[in-house]
Amino acid sequence: MEGPLTGTRVIDLSQYIAGPYCGRIMAGFGADVIKVEPPDGDPIRRWGPFPEAAPNPETGAFHLYLNQGKRSVTLDIETEDGRALLRELLGTADVLIESFRPGMLASLGFGYEQLKEEFPGLLYVSVTPFGQTGPYAQYHAWEITTYALSGLMYITGEPDREPLKNGGYLGQYGAGQNAYIATLAGLWERAVSGLGQHVDVSVFEHATSLLEMTDMAYIYAGQIYPRSGNGARAAWGIYPCADGFVGVVSGPLRRWANIATLMEEPILANSRYQQAGSQSELRDEIDALMLPWLITHEKEEIYQKAQALGLPFGYVATPADLFKNEQLQYRGFFHEVDHPVAGKLRYPSIAAHFSDGLWESRRAPLLGEHTNEVVASLGHDAASRAQLSAAGAFGGATHGVSATSGGTR
Amino acid sequence: MTVSGGSVPLRPGQRGPLTDLVVLDCSMVWAGPYATKLLGDLGATIIKVEANRQLDSVRGPAIPPSSSSAIGLYANNDPGKDPWNRNGYFNKYNRNKLGVCMNILMPEGRAVFMELAAIADVVVENFGGGVFERMGFGYDVIRGVNEDLIFVSMPPSGNGGPEAKYVGYGVAIEQLGGIVARTGYRGDDTPMKTGINYGDPIAGIHTAGYIMTALMHRRKTGRGQYIDLSQREATINWTAESVLGYQMAGQDPTWIGNRDDYMAPSGVYRCTGEDSWIALAVGSDAEWRGLCTAIARENLLTDYPTYERRAQHHDAIDAAIGAWTAQRAAADAMAIFQQHGVAAGICSDNRQVVHDPHLEARGFWPEVRHSTAGSHILAGEAWQYSRTQAAIYAAAPALGEHTDYVLREILGKSDEEIAKLHEAGVLENTPEAILQQRAQSGTA
Structure with missing residues (x-):
């Protein structure tokens, strides 16, 4: 199916939730998203839940959802050959998504400043807890950390008990959804200027931008906004x-x-x-x-x-x-997608009907499933690939299972 | 033939990757304005159309009750002579937008609206299911003057289907979308709402991205698009792993407070000072080593070396961490934890986040001058660009502040034509309730 992003190639180096979620949306709208994973995979593959509670890097719920529609290539970018292949891949790419601690990729020669001359059209998207600059840039964060700092936690829960995190990982998803907007806006401008740039997305800033009006209560009126539990209003x-x-x-x-x-x-x-x-x-x-x-x-x-x-x-x-609700059934929100290891599951698709039907639900890739075909497409023949493999550029084994479609919207 | 985008003059300071786009914004409250705020902050020209008969509810009432409990939202605690222009909620989400106030149900108003629709790239509305269409502004009608338009509706559960006409506030959408079922104190028998109406911003952030998607499609194919967004589905997209997890486990998730399915310890710990807390989670053995070193309790390292052990003895670990944090100011504890590689952050209240040193260093709170509310800072966005830096360059419009500007500079109308529309009552920048009050007191 031809989607609005068909023809756009994304190298997705990002891990866990926020960056990969941006890549998932791009893939569903047609982009060729190549998920470049370390030899032992994106660490999110180790997060459950898993079918039958049996940990398996191919069947974790987060991985299956966040990496839908992508191709997976394993590269050990700690090796020189791995880095050379990444550079070759970037030569074919429109977008790079990454989520490493600021400075990490620069230490391997893949910082934005190091790449922009060689790849002037590359849109370099960083999705990190605190962004690339500022006093917390090197700080470590999980969902609860940025959620607390944003002020969202302080206003959730009972006034006489501790502040309460929201369930799930909304800060991560939201940062990824924001990264998607920012990436497409960058691509929109690039189509005219021909130039890429560095897009710096921060989970903390996303969470802070959700404060509804409590920030204004302080800015406009100097008020501290308290927690009020499930609310004190009647009915x-x-x-x-x-x-x-x-x-x-x-x-x-x-x-x-x-x-x-x-x-x-x-x-x-x-x-x-x-x-x-x-x-x-x-x-x-x-x-x-x-x-x-x-x-x-x-x-x-x-x-x-x-x-x-x-x-x-x-x-x-x-x-x-959700599965019982007639409206969601009527709109066909859940798409059944088959996966060679996880089997058939019903996945959330996207939250809108497009009159031209732009979305396609596909499955997540097996770890390294597409290493061979992607590296071959860069012009490496079988002998060259064997050499790279022997030198440890790919780390683990590669697979060969074909992608299956799971529904459109 | 339409002339979309690129044809309107930019305002001083307007920049970013989307300066060639024009969005006609017919949305109100939070979800729709959130979407157009994102596009406006990226440089697009946003023309917000309002009615003086039914103000955007987050402008507050035209005549607030004297004992208004919402008083805190007015600039400097003062509703002033024009409270509808001084409400912080409205002024936060409508910065960078041009404000036009007119009666689009009058034939002349409808004609002006269609002229604006003809030059727009995007129209956004968030009335209840089908309401905008019944007012005569459905996609099919507007498409008649602008074939390649992107038209967005964003009702609670989408258009069409058994729930198309259902009404929904953000507080219900976060329940319907699966957030609340996982939010609550561990062990409590009732889940907890979040501190905001989560459904709205989730829908807004989705919508802005979908608009960009449709614009990319238009650039490729020349075709416009109707986007029928469901706020409930948007919310489910952010809880998706629990939907898959349910199918795997055969049972629904529940709420676990500040704990975490994949990390231990994870929690919130009291610090010195009133209602002062620090949050942290330990996601690896290395972080656990850092934590034990930070609180000088290396014995915990040998007692609970693995995630499984830590999850099992979470209460004991909480007590040890809490004993240490109780002696320290939250900001000091955060600095020490972070020096040891522990993902800790203070639970900022709304004052602390506004003064957060990191956000300040990144310029997250730019200041704008509003025509009657004065100069104040506003929350920025989650992204920064190295080359086409976006900007928050203008405060929210006072009601009808840019009506004449838009008709003159964008639609090319003469001063005579504009004056005529004012006289006919099509353009009116004062709330209807105020006009009626004046008429009754004989001071019209």
Whole structure:
């Protein structure tokens, strides 16, 4: 399938989540993304969950998702031959994505300043916790670190308990999604100027840019914004139901009476409660009127019935719930993709329908699966490849399994 | 035949990789404006169209109640004479945008809107499913004046399908997208919302990237595109590994507080000072060595040498780390941990992050002067470019601040034509509620 990025070649040296996620989106839209891995693979291959809880570098959930649609080449860039091959690959590339600690690639001769003369058109995208400059540039970070520094953690959780991280790795995904925008904007400009440049993406800055308006509360008014748990507003927050939790959202106020209808509790329609609106003093009283109905109904039913009444309720969806939801089924959001080791799984695709259908879901590569074909395409014949292999340029073994398509969007 | 992009004058300071693009922004609140903020910060010209009858809700009410609990969002704590121009929420997300205020439901207003749509590369709307279309501005209609347009809708669950008309706030989207099911204190029986309405920025960041994708497609094929985004699906994209993990394990994930599935220890530890904390996670044996050295507890190294051991004895390790941090200021503890290669960071509150030395050194908080709110800093973006450096060069528009500018400089209308549109009530820069108040008090 011809995608909007078909013809764009990406050398993806990045590891873990943020950089690879940028590469995943590019691959799904048609780019030829060559994931260059160390001989023992991107360390994310060691993160589970795994099928049957059996660790396997080919079947970790993160790897399968983040490296969809890419080709995998193993190169030992600690060796001279490995570095020479990387340089040859960069000669064919439009984009380089990397996520090493600032200065690491420069120590091997692959810093932006070292490459820009030889490869003036190369868009060099660095995705790191703190960016390339500044006092924290050499600092180490995992998800919780940048999340804490950003201010997001301080405002999550109960006021009298410790700040709480959000579940999952949203800072990493978000930085990758931002890197995707920045990369495409760089390519857009390059099509006119013919010039590449260094794009410096920071996870910390991405997380900080999510503060909604709490930064403004300080900047505009000098206020320290506290944590408020699940919220102190009446009829607004996470409530238990028969099979989990629902999100009760009692706005807009003009629809208040519909909550009474939904929960079959006429007393709730009392104007006293409506006027209380989002104020908290009647919270316990209102909760007591809502809970009997909530805990006897299931989340999907509550959500559907509330929405039919124009109430913007949600529910705390687990993956099992997502697969049951009719809207996601209708839109064909999940694509079944087969993988030679992990088997068939349903993957999230992308979050939009494009009228021209630009997306294709493909599987993640086996470690080093494409080393042979990619190195051959650089003009190395079998003898040369054997020589490079013997010299340790590729590290581990190579495979030969063909890619299969998993759906389009 | 359309003339897209590159044909509008740039404003002082406007630069970045996208200066040849024009975006017509009909979105409100957070998700849509977040998307156009990203494109505007990359240099695109963003023309935000607003209505004086229904203000963007994050401008706040035209006449705030005297005991407004939202008072904290007004510049210098003062709603002033024009509170709708002084709200920090609106002013954060609408910098670098041109503001046009007009009634697009009046025929003359509709005509002006279509002229703008004709020169735009992109139109973005985030009304509820189908609302913009029912107002007469569907993709098929606008495409009639601009065949290669990129048109973006971003309702909660996408257009079409059984939930097309459902309404959704960010607080519900983060639940529906799988974030909340994994957020909460370990051992608690109820999960926890995040500190923000996560669904909105996730949708916004997705949308900006998809717009760029469609523009690349247009450059290749000459074809425009309709992008039908689902905020819920965008959120699921950021929780994807749990969706795959569920299929592998056959069971749903749960919340584990500040712990981590792949690292131990991982947590938040109290420091000296009120509500002061440091967060850290140990992702390798080398980091663990660094941590034990930093807190001078090398015995822990021999007691708990492996990840498995550390995960098993997490409580004991937490106690040891907490005893050390409790004697130290968070910033000092962070510096010591980082010197030992430990991924530690303080839990900044909103004041601390604004004064963070790293962000300051990177110029993350540029200052802009707003026409009535004064000079203030604003949060920047996650990326920097070495050559076509993007910029935050202009504050958010006061309501209708650029109406005349856009009609004159971009649409080429004469002063007479513009005056006529003002007289006809098509262009009106004062909120309807204020006009009514004036009419009632007889001071019109």
